[in-house]
Amino acid sequence: xxxxxxxxxxxxxxxxxxxxxxxxxxxxxxxxxxxxxxxxxxxxxxxxxxxxxxxxxxxxxxxxxxxxxxxxxxxxxxxxxxxxxxxxxxxxxxxxxxxxxxxxxxxxxxxxxxxxxxxxxxxxxxxxxxxxxxxxx
Amino acid sequence: xxxxxxxxxxxxxxxxxxxxxxxxxxxxxxxxxxxxxxxxxxxxxxxxxxxxxxxxxxxxxxxxxxxxxxxxxxxxxxxxxxxxxxxxxxxxxxxxxxxxxxxxxxxxxxxxxxxxxxxxxxxxxxxxxxxxxxxxxxxxxxxxxxxxxxxxxxxxxxxxxxxxxxxxxxxxxxxxxxxxxxxxxxxxx
Numbered sequence: 001x002x003x004x005x006x007x008x009x010x011x012x013x014x015x016x017x018x019x020x021x022x023x024x025x026x027x028x029x030x031x032x033x034x035x036x037x038x039x040x041x042x043x044x045x046x047x048x049x050x051x052x053x054x055x056x057x058x059x060x061x062x063x064x065x066x067x068x069x070x071x072x073x074x075x076x077x078x079x080x081x082x083x084x085x086x087x088x089x090x091x092x093x094x095x096x097x098x099x100x101x102x103x104x105x106x107x108x109x110x111x112x113x114x115x116x117x118x119x120x121x122x123x124x125x126x127x128x129x130x131x132x133x134x135x136x137x
Numbered sequence: 138x139x140x141x142x143x144x145x146x147x148x149x150x151x152x153x154x155x156x157x158x159x160x161x162x163x164x165x166x167x168x169x170x171x172x173x174x175x176x177x178x179x180x181x182x183x184x185x186x187x188x189x190x191x192x193x194x195x196x197x198x199x200x201x202x203x204x205x206x207x208x209x210x211x212x213x214x215x216x217x218x219x220x221x222x223x224x225x226x227x228x229x230x231x232x233x234x235x236x237x238x239x240x241x242x243x244x245x246x247x248x249x250x251x252x253x254x255x256x257x258x259x260x261x262x263x264x265x266x267x268x269x270x271x272x273x274x275x276x277x278x279x280x281x282x283x284x285x286x287x288x289x290x291x292x293x294x295x296x297x298x299x300x301x302x303x304x305x306x307x308x309x310x311x312x313x314x315x316x317x318x319x320x321x322x323x324x325x326x
Contacts, residue, residue: 025250042151
């Protein structure tokens with residue numbers, strides 16, 4: 001099955017989210033209160049390593065596993081959509097204490113009620129699709 | 138506590154998350170978890186109502202598979218790797234929790250306060266706001282901003298994207314408001 005590798009990466013990702021406590025509501029609220037370094041350490045480490053790795057990929061024009069050149073896409077320029085969309089996402093992140101990845105990991109961890117937040121998030125995406133043309137981007 | 142069951146320090150977690158991003162990059166994919174919500178909305182027939190949701194979901198099956206793996210990973214972490222001690226939270230945050238009446242929710246193996254996140258809370262204002270409104274904002278905001286924590290805070294910042302920095306600042310404006318102002322108010326209603 002050609003998707004087997006993604007299943008494996010996903011399994012690792014789920015374990016990482018739980019074991020590093022990134023999926024924890026407690027850690028998210030602690031972060032938004034600036035009462036612990038933990039979350040900043042996790043995100044900071046990932047971003048620093050990410051910047052170094054991506055610079056190396058670009059500099060040496062590395063190829064992916066299939067032998068194709070790795071290309072990075074620049075995000076569209078705008079302020080409104082990132083700021084407004086970001087604030088709305090942040091409200092949700094704070095309220096649920098989980099972003100989409102952690103929601104799924106928490107479901108697997110056995111917090112069945114999180115399915116309601118996940119379905120609600122899917123509905124949110126659906127409603128965004130309906131309103132998209134009317135929103136500033 | 139043995140190495141399998143104890144929680145990981147921040148530098149292990151951060152390194153592991155970067156590793157996942159690079160595994161996806163070297164597979165020719167982009168790390169962006171909330172795109173799955175768009176795919177599911179498309180599969181639910183969203184394309185009939187919105188061009189934005191009219192996408193070729195078959196091209197995104199790899200990411201849905203990744204999501205299925207994330208679920209399994211959560212299950213494996215619970216079944217085989219669960220910590221038998223309460224989370225080591227900072228003492229200042231423990232006093233915040235105390236003021237919210239949630240001290241007793243810090244229990245071995247628990248990652249979220251189950252007194253707030255359970256099915257019977259869905260009948261209360263607090264539960265509806267936290268779980269239903271919260272979830273809705275996550276899905277709406279992630280697509281409006283063009284990405285969630287994985288797409289902007291990790292992938293975008295790693296690629297030095299200014300839009301991602303703006304989005305992350307937005308994440309914090311929203312999160313700081315909710316955690317510092319809305320939560321104390323809601324929990325003392």
